[in-house]
Amino acid sequence: MSNVTSEIKKAKSAALVLATLDTETKNKALKAMADALDDNRKKILEANAKDVSNAEQMAKKGDLSDSLVKRLKVNDEKITGMIDGIKDVIKLDDPVGETMSSVKLDDDLILYQIKCPIGMLGVIFESRPDVVPQILSLCLKSGNAVAFKGGSEAKHSNKVLFDVLTEAAAEAAVPKEAFVLMESREDISEILKMDGDIDLLIPRGSYEFVKYIQNNTKIPVLGHSAGICHIYVDDEADVDLALAVTLDSKIQYPAVCNAVETLLVNWDIAEEFLPRMVKLFIENGVEVRSDKRAKRLIPKDPKVIDATDEDWDAEYNDLIISIAIVEDIEEAIDFINKHGSHHTDAIITGNKEKQAEFVRSVDSADVFINASTRFADGFRYGKGAEVGISTNKIHSRGPVGMEGLMIYKYVLVGNGQVVKDYVGKNAKKYIHKKLDKEFSL
Amino acid sequence: MSNVTSEIKKAKSAALVLATLDTETKNKALKAMADALDDNRKKILEANAKDVSNAEQMAKKGDLSDSLVKRLKVNDEKITGMIDGIKDVIKLDDPVGETMSSVKLDDDLILYQIKCPIGMLGVIFESRPDVVPQILSLCLKSGNAVAFKGGSEAKHSNKVLFDVLTEAAAEAAVPKEAFVLMESREDISEILKMDGDIDLLIPRGSYEFVKYIQNNTKIPVLGHSAGICHIYVDDEADVDLALAVTLDSKIQYPAVCNAVETLLVNWDIAEEFLPRMVKLFIENGVEVRSDKRAKRLIPKDPKVIDATDEDWDAEYNDLIISIAIVEDIEEAIDFINKHGSHHTDAIITGNKEKQAEFVRSVDSADVFINASTRFADGFRYGKGAEVGISTNKIHSRGPVGMEGLMIYKYVLVGNGQVVKDYVGKNAKKYIHKKLDKEFSL
Numbered sequence: 001m002s003n004v005t006s007e008i009k010k011a012k013s014a015a016l017v018l019a020t021l022d023t024e025t026k027n028k029a030l031k032a033m034a035d036a037l038d039d040n041r042k043k044i045l046e047a048n049a050k051d052v053s054n055a056e057q058m059a060k061k062g063d064l065s066d067s068l069v070k071r072l073k074v075n076d077e078k079i080t081g082m083i084d085g086i087k088d089v090i091k092l093d094d095p096v097g098e099t100m101s102s103v104k105l106d107d108d109l110i111l112y113q114i115k116c117p118i119g120m121l122g123v124i125f126e127s128r129p130d131v132v133p134q135i136l137s138l139c140l141k142s143g144n145a146v147a148f149k150g151g152s153e154a155k156h157s158n159k160v161l162f163d164v165l166t167e168a169a170a171e172a173a174v175p176k177e178a179f180v181l182m183e184s185r186e187d188i189s190e191i192l193k194m195d196g197d198i199d200l201l202i203p204r205g206s207y208e209f210v211k212y213i214q215n216n217t218k219i220p221v222l223g224h225s226a227g228i229c230h231i232y233v234d235d236e237a238d239v240d241l242a243l244a245v246t247l248d249s250k251i252q253y254p255a256v257c258n259a260v261e262t263l264l265v266n267w268d269i270a271e272e273f274l275p276r277m278v279k280l281f282i283e284n285g286v287e288v289r290s291d292k293r294a295k296r297l298i299p300k301d302p303k304v305i306d307a308t309d310e311d312w313d314a315e316y317n318d319l320i321i322s323i324a325i326v327e328d329i330e331e332a333i334d335f336i337n338k339h340g341s342h343h344t345d346a347i348i349t350g351n352k353e354k355q356a357e358f359v360r361s362v363d364s365a366d367v368f369i370n371a372s373t374r375f376a377d378g379f380r381y382g383k384g385a386e387v388g389i390s391t392n393k394i395h396s397r398g399p400v401g402m403e404g405l406m407i408y409k410y411v412l413v414g415n416g417q418v419v420k421d422y423v424g425k426n427a428k429k430y431i432h433k434k435l436d437k438e439f440s441l
Numbered sequence: 442m443s444n445v446t447s448e449i450k451k452a453k454s455a456a457l458v459l460a461t462l463d464t465e466t467k468n469k470a471l472k473a474m475a476d477a478l479d480d481n482r483k484k485i486l487e488a489n490a491k492d493v494s495n496a497e498q499m500a501k502k503g504d505l506s507d508s509l510v511k512r513l514k515v516n517d518e519k520i521t522g523m524i525d526g527i528k529d530v531i532k533l534d535d536p537v538g539e540t541m542s543s544v545k546l547d548d549d550l551i552l553y554q555i556k557c558p559i560g561m562l563g564v565i566f567e568s569r570p571d572v573v574p575q576i577l578s579l580c581l582k583s584g585n586a587v588a589f590k591g592g593s594e595a596k597h598s599n600k601v602l603f604d605v606l607t608e609a610a611a612e613a614a615v616p617k618e619a620f621v622l623m624e625s626r627e628d629i630s631e632i633l634k635m636d637g638d639i640d641l642l643i644p645r646g647s648y649e650f651v652k653y654i655q656n657n658t659k660i661p662v663l664g665h666s667a668g669i670c671h672i673y674v675d676d677e678a679d680v681d682l683a684l685a686v687t688l689d690s691k692i693q694y695p696a697v698c699n700a701v702e703t704l705l706v707n708w709d710i711a712e713e714f715l716p717r718m719v720k721l722f723i724e725n726g727v728e729v730r731s732d733k734r735a736k737r738l739i740p741k742d743p744k745v746i747d748a749t750d751e752d753w754d755a756e757y758n759d760l761i762i763s764i765a766i767v768e769d770i771e772e773a774i775d776f777i778n779k780h781g782s783h784h785t786d787a788i789i790t791g792n793k794e795k796q797a798e799f800v801r802s803v804d805s806a807d808v809f810i811n812a813s814t815r816f817a818d819g820f821r822y823g824k825g826a827e828v829g830i831s832t833n834k835i836h837s838r839g840p841v842g843m844e845g846l847m848i849y850k851y852v853l854v855g856n857g858q859v860v861k862d863y864v865g866k867n868a869k870k871y872i873h874k875k876l877d878k879e880f881s882l
Contacts, residue, residue, distance in 0.1 A: 241857035248859030371855030382873030414812030416682035418689030432823030
């Protein structure tokens with residue numbers, strides 16, 4: 001058994017202990033973790049400086065992207081952000097043991113459905129070291145064990161953060177073995193094979209990275225690969241509102257998955273809306289890729305080029321937008337369901353029936369009405385802390401908070417009931433009355 | 442593109458229509474399906490008679506088990522059962538569009554989480570033809586498209602049931618293409634590869650069968666492989682209660698996954714409990730496989746043999762039970778978490794603290810106190826109809842009803858809000874107030 005395999009098996013056992021910790025113990029440990037970050041600022045910054053200096057050298061040679069180096073950097077403000085993040089998790093309700101439903105099956109025979117941790121999680125992430133405190137605090141509060149594998153470019157930062165945090169937690173009676181930091185590249189292929197031990201994998205990184213994980217493991221993966229988001233501007237849209245929302249959806253942070261990539265415009269509003277929209281795009285440095293019909297309505301400009309078929313399935317993550325004209329809302333919905341990535345799609349219209357149709361028919365995790373696609377985010381949704389965004393269609397969808405780390409167990413409390421009394425002639429009948437009763441013994 | 446691949450792609454498109462049907466239309470279609478079964482009893486019985494006669498000939502040659510032939514048989518009473526099952530589904534609340542949560546992010550910016558169908562399901566099942574009306578009615582009510590692949594031994598029965606039901610539904614304005622029946626064996630390997638199109642697979646059949654499906658697809662699988670259930674009889678158990686519950690858990694229907702396979706007995710009650718328990722087992726034809734310590738307390742009998750290491754990880758599905766002595770509840774819990782299949786495990790004790798410890802620490806879908814393991818079942822839980830039992834730890838766990846066919850989407854309703862107003866200096870603050878508001882436009 002490799003080192004990592006045996007550490008993860010130990011963590012899985014420790015997960016059973018973690019699942020039974022009371023809220024007070026967990027919050028004390030979280031407080032200790034926040035304090036430890038504050039006490040170890042210097043150590044963290046020193047370790048991060050090593051990573052950043054190595055990464056900058058690699059970036060100079062072209063082996064690393066500048067944006068990756070940027071994401072890698074930790075400063076005092078970012079450490080304060082990590083501390084605040086942990087404090088937010090302290091404030092979240094403890095989900096473990098929460099009663100989800102209760103049903104009276106018969107006299108003195110009550111069935112409870114109660115929340116419990118999923119168990120053993122694996123988190124594989126690229127350069128951002130702030131994933132460590134974020135996920136570690138969510139896992140601790142939700143009673144899940146977790147194994148981390150970060151990018152090698154962040155290895156010093158991850159190691160010092162992991163050590164500082166888990167040592168602080170251990171002093172507050174949290175089993176240290178529940179948390180594992182993997183450091184070698186080979187460990188990834190190792191953990192992808194551990195479908196008997198790891199209950200859920202959470203990859204955080206680029207499209208290609210997440211896709212690679214999804215394609216190479218039997219473990220359920222919580223995540224999203226592509227983020228091809230649409231805005232449909234209906235003929236009953238408020239034009240100024242449509243301009244502002246579309247511009248924000250594209251330029252507020254174009255590198256991320258919830259930025260809009262394709263704009264669909266109703267034929268009947270295109271003449272009024274499109275020239276103004278494209279002018280705004282050009283002023284803000286956005287390249288426009290237009291279909292033939294839209295092109296007729298757009299002033300000629302070097303920033304406006306013809307769209308090809310590939311553009312309708314492209315995630316630019318950049319200051320580029322594709323534009324197509326559609327006849328009506330039905331064509332827009334079909335287009336989105338066909339070309340989208342079921343992430344976030346918005347309609348701009350004042351017509352409530354069309355809003356409802358869009359909500360019913362668009363098969364995406366986040367369906368927005370008259371608001372920027374950029375709102376699709378755990379922090380903005382009020383989840384306190386985000387595990388990730390999921391385009392899965394089972395378990396969790398959209399921005400995922402701590403609730404995505406929970407499952408339930410059924411607890412049946414009886415006093416000797418046997419099934420044979422409920423079958424055959426003279427069978428006792430089940431009552432099946434929904435109760436509003438918290439689990440208690 | 443193969444025939445099945447193109448039919449499933451069509452079904453996936455039809456799923457988007459199915460997702461938008463109103464409750465009245467769906468209930469009308471369900472009523473028509475129930476009536477059609479009643480009107481076509483003769484046709485169904487004739488088709489089934491062909492399958493049964495073929496199967497009986499195969500069973501004579503030893504190519505099919507007798508229990509499979511038994512499960513295959515449909516009679517008038519079973520058709521009535523199918524009709525009643527569909528009527529139960531009519532009574533279930535329509536889950537589509539249900540508001541799960543609502544949060545005020547800011548003035549005129551409300552985030553709703555609403556239930557929606559998962560989309561395209563694949564159901565692969567062995568001989569029981571009653572799976573067709575059961576799953577078809579649940580899928581229709583929950584707005585999911587579904588492709589079926591039944592065992593070849595039931596092909597005539599499945600075909601006539603599928604045709605009668607989907608034709609009736611189509612007359613009630615339900616898109617017929619949403620439902621697919623696959624008939625050739627090669628279709629299975631075809632659909633296992635369709636992870637871009639099928640959102641969830643539900644295999645129903647033997648342990649080996651489910652395991653095979655789980656090991657050969659990237660599609661999420663809702664199901665359970667092994668059912669290794671335990672009962673722990675604590676030293677503070679009521680002995681008569683322990684005897685009755687354990688006997689029921691073993692003999693009431695030993696061939697199924699929720700029958701008990703291993704009995705753990707606290708050392709301090711073993712002398713009083715075990716001789717009586719084993720006597721009952723022997724009287725009821727149960728073979729007992731005992732560990733060394735238990736053996737000393739059990740009267741010698743040809744039905745009592747020594748357990749081997751393999752027995753602690755065995756699912757007998759038969760009149761066989763393994764028995765081990767444990768020192769205390771902690772040893773019992775460790776044993777269950779190590780050897781169990783996280784399906785259903787019970788404790789027999791009057792001590793509430795030990796009950797609570799067992800509930801907290803046993804990592805199983807169903808954790809029972811003083812009741813038979815045989816209660817772990819969708820019908821007994823009051824779910825109306827059962828999709829299956831899941832030992833997965835994401836999405837659905839334990840007996841799964843219609844709720845297991847649902848996911849949610851986030852709907853954000855705004856009036857032109859843009860993210861840039863909520864970042865940087867003078868950023869607007871999110872309100873994040875939980876509302877108790879149904880989704881409305």
